[in-house]
Amino acid sequence: MNFKTITGGTEAEALAKFPWLNDASFEDAIVDITHYYLVWEGGTWEGGTWKDGTWEDGIWERGIWKDGIWEDGIWKRGIWKDGTWEGGLWEDGLMWSNIHQEYKRVAYEDGKFTVAE
Secondary structure, eight states: OOEEEEETSOHHHHHHHSGGGGGOEEEEEEEEOSSSSEEEEEEEEEESEEOSEEEOSOEEOSOEEOSOEEOSSEEOSOEEOSOEEOSOEEOSOEEEETTTTEEEEEEEETTEEEEOO
């Protein structure tokens, strides 16, 4: 785990406020901890579970997204459980399908997610 910039506090404060970061791996994280939720402004998420917050930009290598708002960035692979996707580049990954009641591999094209068969 490596922070590049922390707005609103220190590394110790970031890890205390968002303890799920302790079990994650990431590089050159640019974060803002001034809110009750984490704001990820840049860097590379390499693995772990994201629990809540706003992703503004960066690269998601792999991991589990439990909840939050994704505004922009590159999603390479991983599991998306819940949250709001506002934009960005989705390369590969799984999302929960309410219709199928299981995780399905999805594609993102023209602003829409579809099950990739």
